[in-house]
């Protein structure tokens with residue numbers, strides 16, 4: 259698959275939506291690792307220097323003992339928080355199982371916790387993803403839906419884009435009869451700064467195939483997510 263080896267931009271603004279339908283995501287945008295191992299990037303020392311500049315910007319003494327290792331720690335934290343750029347969503351969904359005894363209903367994994375970083379402020383947003391898909395013959399390991407969520411969450415995101423990318427990757431790789439993704443999250447850029455509204459939740463959803471075409475399936479998904487919750 260060509261898309262797996264091409265370097266790609268992590269996110270690009272979607273095209274205008276024709277007639278209210280969601281613009282299709284480019285598979286190259288969500289199936290591959292976003293950064294290739296051989297892609298030129300600034301050296302670690304440059305990244306650490308940038309952190310030192312920010313410390314000086316807020317008025318800190320960058321030479322005081324407590325801050326000496328901070329640039330290194332921050333860059334290491336970035337490596338962890340943004341590891342999704344180096345991971346390949348298509349690979350995670352690659353392993354499927356065919357012995358399903360003719361199972362033909364949807365499979366729902368609910369309450370997948372995640373933390374992502376908002377692309378506007380680089381501050382965390384966190385919450386739960388609920389993912390359902392209706393398999394055709396083969397099913398994917400349940401943990402892989404959580405792994406897929408983490409790959410996209412560990413990149414700079416908007417919640418809408420995260421939701422759409424998860425659905426699009428499952429659609430493209432597993433080719434199921436439909437996918438439903440619902441994400442609920444709290445954005446710290448809205449709670450600890452700016453408008454400062456603690457506890458506000460944002461919900462986003464994406465339905466494809468039978469979930470998009472059949473309101474009864476959407477309703478059943480939503481009632482399983484909501485009805486049996488907590």
Ligand SMILES: Nc1nc2c(ncn2[C@@H]2O[C@H](COP(=O)(O)OP(=O)(O)OP(=O)(O)O)[C@@H](O)[C@H]2O)c(=O)[nH]1
Nearest residue numbers: 376377378379415416417418445447448451452453
């Ligand atoms: N649609 C969407 N907006 C987001 C997301 N994360 C953060 N935002 C919003 O991005 C917007 C950026 O707005 P700007 O006016 O450019 O930036 P700002 O001056 O920092 O905005 P305030 O947060 O209102 O102070 C804010 O309204 C955020 O709440 C997200 O996942 N999806």
Ligand SMILES: [Zn+2]
Nearest residue numbers: 376378379447
């Ligand atoms: Zn933000």
